[in-house]
Structure formats: structure tokens, C-alpha cells
Amino acid sequence: MEDTSPEQSQIDLLQAALDHVNQGFSVFDKDLHLVAWNRGLWEMLDFPQHLARRGTHLEAFLRVNAERGEYGPGDIEGKISRRVERARLFEPHYFERIRPNGQIIAVSGTPLPQGGFVTTYSDVTEDRQRQLKLEKTVEERTRALRQSEDWLRLVTDNIPALIAYMAPGPVFRFANRRYAEWFGQSVASIVNKPAPEVVGEQLFAEIGPHVSRAFEGNAVSYEYDRVRPDGTAICMRSTLIPDMTQDGRTLGVFVLSLDATEQKRSEAALMQSQRMDAVGKLTGGLAHDFNNLLTILMGNLLSLSRATGDIPQEELKARIAPMLQATQRGSDLTQHLLAFSRGKLIDPQTVRLKGLIQNAETLLRGSLPPTIRLSVDPGPSGLAARIDPTQLETALINLAFNARDALPDGGDLEIRLELCELAGRAADDLGLSTGAYARLSVSDTGTGMDEATRLRVFEPFFTTKTFGTGSGLGLSMVYGFVTQSGGAASVASTPGQGTRFDLYLPAIDLSGAVELQDPSGSMDPEPHGSGELVLLVEDNADVATVLAEQLRDIGYTVLMAESAEDAKDLAGSLPDIRCMLSDIVMPGQINGLTLARSVKASRPDIAIALMTGYADWGMPPEDDESVGFPVLSKPIRPQALAQTLRHLLSA
Incomplete structure (x- = not known):
């Protein structure tokens, strides 16, 4: 008759529960005799059924494993003896064993308070295979990434440009060989260094505001000058592109720098060519002015040479005064023409615009045909901008001569300078930030142009003039000068009604500054010497x-x-x-x-x-x-x- 006591019922219930666990389970007492187990242990480790009884010694299980080679070749009794002795220590243990069939079993044993231990057995074969596959994939991808980085380094190191990446700080995270060597670093030493430490405090003080704007999410371009160790000066042109997330955060900034020295020289040569072309156009009108001046001088001198006897003082002054005025006028015209023709390299400086416009007016007055009515409003005397003054004069004269060509039968040409505020849509359309701008307008009542021509008017080498009469570079140079000065240019035109060019330059207010007077205007100075x-x-x-x-x-x-x-x-x-x-x-x-x-x-x-x-x-x-x-x-x-x-x- 079977024992159906409450205790046996509980044991049977516990055994049934253990048999449904997907791990193997065993309990050995302090004498290493089997006390409890579940079906999963026998299914996982394939033990003989006759061992599945209480009281079976641990040695019997070890012998089965040893005899079927699960502990490897060698002395079977020795392998069993060593494992029994280790078990008698009743220490926590964990190990993984690979069976001959490739199965991987994780064994975890925990000692019991009264002696003995409980052990769980887990089949981790699939887990380890997945882990091995993952590790292999990671290794392969790491190798591929390292190869990609090597290719990237190879490409960037051989591009004739300085390339870098800055993280917030700003701190350098990457630089190609040329960039690192440019600042006396290696590609390894530059990483994680603060930007001021790499480029130098003096240069960073100059470019720092541009870097800050880039980290605010703006693409920025700027130029800076540097002297090579051999003493030669070079100009670098840098572009900063923010590395941004979709939600608008700036993770870093890509840096691209190019040697713009030769380009700057070419630009300077091209600008000089434009100036000399304008000088050629000016000379006809200036010759007319000089002939008039010489006529005044020659006529009065002939009159004086023919005079006999004493000439009355009033008559003498009347003869001399126009000659002095003519020489002064001739001197002024010569100085304006020489200053304009020789020009300078690009040299931004803060200048009052009124004086520049008046100088250009002086050159233009004698160079436009009498059928063209020129009106000039030079604007307020305190309105200034940071520009290259020679380039502005060149731009103004180019625009005026374009207007002259558009007025074959005469008409009106107006040059006007005024202060304006740009904001909202007006600023966005010009690609400018909100603020005060000096607007220089050149408008005519000439032939005008159609929309297709207007859209291409600032393109290099685009011209509507006949072959050999225009290079197509005048207006592109005007556009380049204005944009390099931080401004913008626009054109409005209607066929048959005329054209208007507007140049916008960031305005500077010098209305409170003292304007120096020219001390050299007097023609009759007081004596200053004492016989030296x-x-x-x-x-x-x-x-x-x-x-x-x-x-x-x-x-x-x-x-x-x-x-x-x-x-x-x-x-x-x-x-x-x-x-x-x-x-x-x-x-x-x-x-x-x-x-x-x-x-x-x-x-x-x-x-x-x-x-x-x-x-x-x-x-x-x-x-x-x-x-x-x-x-x-x-x-x-x-x-x-x-x-x-x-x-x-x-x-």
C-alpha cells in the first residue's frame, strides 16, 4: 500500500513542479548523497535511469561522465577523486563545461546551511553561440570601421586642404595631417586639445567669434593671415559647417581651410585690371577737362605776356586767380586719377562713404557725355562702412559706365547714398541679418533689361555687350566686393524704363566723430620760416x-x-x-x-x-x-x- 501521507503529497507536488523547470536541478546532502532532482537534469545530461533514486552517491554521477569522456582523456579514477574532494569543500562554484557533443552546460552550485549543496544546470549552448556570433560580428564590423577610418584618414591626409572637427568647448576631436602640421601638432596630439591651445591665443581671439557663430548653428566663412616659418605671408580661407541633430542641437563643427593666397593675388590682379579698364574709360572725359584747364592757363599767360607797362593790381589778380584755380583743379583731378589707378590690395578699413562718392563724382563729371544728366546725393557725412575704399570707387565707376552704355540717347543717372534699416522679409531676401545698412543706389532711365538678363547680371563673364567690348567681369567684381564686405547687392530693371542697382553695406555711425579738415587748401599761406x-x-x-x-x-x-x-x-x-x-x-x-x-x-x-x-x-x-x-x-x-x-x- 502506497504512502499517501500529507508530507508525501507535498513532496510529490514539489517534485512535479521541479520537473517543469527548464533547468536541471539536484540536491546532495552533507555525505554527498542524492536527496532531490528533477527530470530536466536527466534529459539534459543523459544520465542512466537507475541513478535516479535517493541515496545515490555523487561519485556514481562523476563516474558516468568520466567514462564517456566528458572530462577529457586521462586517468579516470584520478579525475573522479579530485572532483569528489573538491565537492566536500561545499564552496560556491560556477563553471561552464562543453560536452563532447558540443553542448555547453553552465553549472552553478550553492552550499546548504546543514551541509550539502544545491546545484542548477543550464543549457547555454544557444546563448553562447549567439554571443560568439555577436562577438564575431562586432569584430568584423570593428575591423571594417577601422579600415574605413584608415581609408578616411588616407583620403583626408592627401587632400590639399586643412580638415578638422571640433566638439563643444571648443575641443578638437579630429584633424587631418595637414591641419595638425599647420599648427605644429600631430594627428594624435591634437585630439582632445582646446582650440585656443592649438591655434594660439592671438589667432583664436580673431577667429573665436566665427567659431561661436558656427556652434550656434550657422555656416560661417572667414579669412585670416598667417606667416610661415620661412617668413612668407599666406592667406587662409576657412569654412565652418555645424554638425546638427534633427532637433536642432549642434554636436560639433566641421572645419575646412584652404590656402587662398594665390586666389587673393589673382583677385587683386583682376581688380587692378578692372580699375585700369575704368581709367581708360575716364581718360576721354578727363582730357576734355584738362584741355579746358590748359586753355585758361594759356590764354591768361598770353595776355600777360602781351601786356606792356605796368599792369593794374586788380587786373593782375583777375588774370592770376583763374590760373590758380585751374592748376588746383588739375592737381585734384590728377591725384584722384592716380590714387584710383594704382589702388591697393584688399584693405578693409572704416571710411566715411560721402567722401568716396564725391571723389568718384569728380572723376565721372568729365567722363560722361553732356546728354547724360548726373545727379549725386552723397548722403550724411557720418555714414561709414568697413570696406576697401578703392574697391568701392571701382564698383561705383563700373556701375556708372554700365548706366552710360544703357543711355545711348542720353537721360538721367542718379547716385544716392542713404541709411536704411533691414528686417524681416527684406533682410531675408537679401540674405542679411537685421540691422542698419548703408544703401548705395545707382539708377538710370536707360534701356533696362529683361528678366532673364537680370537674373544672370552678376555671373562672371556674362555680358550683353558685343564681343571685344566687355569682359563680363565688372558686375561680378561689384557683387564679390559687396558680399566680401558683409553686404549684398540687388538689381531691379524694366525694359525701356531703366535699371537700379542697390549695394547694401553694414553701416557704421561716425556722426559724433571729429572730421579732420584739409589744411592744404589755402593758396596764400602766411610765412612760417625765419630765414633758415x-x-x-x-x-x-x-x-x-x-x-x-x-x-x-x-x-x-x-x-x-x-x-x-x-x-x-x-x-x-x-x-x-x-x-x-x-x-x-x-x-x-x-x-x-x-x-x-x-x-x-x-x-x-x-x-x-x-x-x-x-x-x-x-x-x-x-x-x-x-x-x-x-x-x-x-x-x-x-x-x-x-x-x-x-x-x-x-x-
Whole structure:
């Protein structure tokens, strides 16, 4: 009769529950005899059924495993003995065993308080196969990624550009070889370094605002100059592209820098070509102006030469006054034309726009046919912008000549400068930020253009003129100048009704700044000298006579020298010479600048000033101050001559 006591019923219920667990289960007592198990253990490890009874010693299970080779080849009894001894320690244990059939069993044993231990057996074969497959996949993908990175590094290192990536901070996370070497780093050392430490505090102070704008989510382009170790200056043009998420967060910034030195030189050469083309167009009108000026001079001089006896003072003044005005007008026109033609490299500076427009007006007045009515509104005197002034004059003259060509039968040409505020749609359409802008407008009542032409008008080499009469670069240069200055250009036109170009430049208010007055305008200065001896060096005798008379009129004693050699001898032998005024361009081996330096070395007490009638006398115009001596432009205004000598002799 079977035992159906409550205790047995509970044991049977527990056994049934254990048999449904998907793990193997066993309990051995302190003498290593089997106490409990489940069906999963026998199914998983394929033990003989006769072992499935209480009291079976652990050694019997170990022997089955050893004999069927699950512990590997070798001494079976030794393998069993060692495992029994280890089991008697009743220590927690976990290990995984690979059976001969490839099955992987994870064995986890936990000691019981009264002795013995409970053990679970898990078939982890599929888990380990998946893990192995995953590890293999990760390894393969890591190898592929490393290969991709190597390819990327190979490509970026051989591109003739500086490439980098900055994370917030800003901190460098990547740089190609050229970028790293450009800043004296290696591709490894530059990683995780702060940007100011890599590029230098001085350069970062210049480019830092651009980097900040890029991290705000804006694409930014800028230029900076740097000197190579060999002393050569180069210009770098950088573009920053933000690396952004779909929700608008900036993860970092991609950096692309290119050597723009040759491009800048080409641009400068192209701009000079445009200036000289404009000069060619100006010369016809200027010749007309100069012929009129010469007519005034010639007529009055002939009248004076024919006069006999004493000429009344009033009549003499009446004859001389228009001649002085004509010479002044001729001098101004010459200076404007020379300054415009020689130009400069791109040199942004803060300038008042009114003066530039008035200068351009002076050049244009004599170059437009009488059938074209030119009106100019130069705007408020305090309106300024940070631009290259020569480029603005070139742009203005190009636009004016385009308008002239659109007015074959005459009409109106208007140039107007005004301050305007851009915001909202108006700013967006021009691609500009909200703010104050100086708007320079050039409008005409000419033939106008259709929409297809208007859309292409700023394209390089696009022209509607006949072959050989236009390069198609004038308006593209205007557009390039304005955009490089942080502004924008627009054009509106209607066939048969005219065209209007608007140039927008970021405005600067100088209305509160003091505007310096030109001290050289007076033609009749007060004497400033006290009889000091001035050495005048001029190879043209007629010019020397006129200059000597001017010097005497303002209170100086004059000693003339016809050559640099004579001047050196006189300066070395006459200690009474207080000042030397020398022409720069003279025949012979020694020019005026060389003479001045030689005399200054031997006679440091002599004050020296130079004069020239050339636009280019061997020194770039922007370097006039670097020669160490004041340079006066011929024809020399008496007031300028007087003030220069007084300043030199009082220093």
C-alpha cells in the first residue's frame, strides 16, 4: 500500500513542479548523497535511469561522465577523486563545461546551511553561440570601421586642404595631417586639445567669434593671415559647417581651410585690371577737362605776356586767380586719377562713404557725355562702412559706365547714398541679418533689361555687350566686393524704363566723430620760416625756380642743387643747411630716397622732406610712411609745403 501521507503529497507536488523547470536541478546532502532532482537534469545530461533514486552517491554521477569522456582523456579514477574532494569543500562554484557533443552546460552550485549543496544546470549552448556570433560580428564590423577610418584618414591626409572637427568647448576631436602640421601638432596630439591651445591665443581671439557663430548653428566663412616659418605671408580661407541633430542641437563643427593666397593675388590682379579698364574709360572725359584747364592757363599767360607797362593790381589778380584755380583743379583731378589707378590690395578699413562718392563724382563729371544728366546725393557725412575704399570707387565707376552704355540717347543717372534699416522679409531676401545698412543706389532711365538678363547680371563673364567690348567681369567684381564686405547687392530693371542697382553695406555711425579738415587748401599761406637755409634738390630747372620762389615766399633761404651728387657735397660742407627738400625720381644712380638716407646718416641734424609727381615711385603707396620722411605730391600746395617744413624744423 502506497504512502499517501500529507508530507508525501507535498513532496510529490514539489517534485512535479521541479520537473517543469527548464533547468536541471539536484540536491546532495552533507555525505554527498542524492536527496532531490528533477527530470530536466536527466534529459539534459543523459544520465542512466537507475541513478535516479535517493541515496545515490555523487561519485556514481562523476563516474558516468568520466567514462564517456566528458572530462577529457586521462586517468579516470584520478579525475573522479579530485572532483569528489573538491565537492566536500561545499564552496560556491560556477563553471561552464562543453560536452563532447558540443553542448555547453553552465553549472552553478550553492552550499546548504546543514551541509550539502544545491546545484542548477543550464543549457547555454544557444546563448553562447549567439554571443560568439555577436562577438564575431562586432569584430568584423570593428575591423571594417577601422579600415574605413584608415581609408578616411588616407583620403583626408592627401587632400590639399586643412580638415578638422571640433566638439563643444571648443575641443578638437579630429584633424587631418595637414591641419595638425599647420599648427605644429600631430594627428594624435591634437585630439582632445582646446582650440585656443592649438591655434594660439592671438589667432583664436580673431577667429573665436566665427567659431561661436558656427556652434550656434550657422555656416560661417572667414579669412585670416598667417606667416610661415620661412617668413612668407599666406592667406587662409576657412569654412565652418555645424554638425546638427534633427532637433536642432549642434554636436560639433566641421572645419575646412584652404590656402587662398594665390586666389587673393589673382583677385587683386583682376581688380587692378578692372580699375585700369575704368581709367581708360575716364581718360576721354578727363582730357576734355584738362584741355579746358590748359586753355585758361594759356590764354591768361598770353595776355600777360602781351601786356606792356605796368599792369593794374586788380587786373593782375583777375588774370592770376583763374590760373590758380585751374592748376588746383588739375592737381585734384590728377591725384584722384592716380590714387584710383594704382589702388591697393584688399584693405578693409572704416571710411566715411560721402567722401568716396564725391571723389568718384569728380572723376565721372568729365567722363560722361553732356546728354547724360548726373545727379549725386552723397548722403550724411557720418555714414561709414568697413570696406576697401578703392574697391568701392571701382564698383561705383563700373556701375556708372554700365548706366552710360544703357543711355545711348542720353537721360538721367542718379547716385544716392542713404541709411536704411533691414528686417524681416527684406533682410531675408537679401540674405542679411537685421540691422542698419548703408544703401548705395545707382539708377538710370536707360534701356533696362529683361528678366532673364537680370537674373544672370552678376555671373562672371556674362555680358550683353558685343564681343571685344566687355569682359563680363565688372558686375561680378561689384557683387564679390559687396558680399566680401558683409553686404549684398540687388538689381531691379524694366525694359525701356531703366535699371537700379542697390549695394547694401553694414553701416557704421561716425556722426559724433571729429572730421579732420584739409589744411592744404589755402593758396596764400602766411610765412612760417625765419630765414633758415633749405637745400632744394630738383633736376628740372623750371620746376626748381618755381619751388625756390615758393620757399622764399614763406620765409626761407634757398640753396639749389641739380643732382644728388651735388646735394651730398653741399650737405657735407655747409653746416648752416637746416633742411633738405628733394625730388625722389632723378637721373643717375642715386634717387631722392637713397640721397635722403645717406644725408641723414651723415647729418642727422638736417630735416628732410621728399616730393614726387609719380603715382608709383618704387614704393607701394600704402608704405609712404614707412620711408621715414614726409612725401609731398606735386604740384605742391603752398600751405602743405609751409606746414611740413615748420613741423620738421620745430621737431
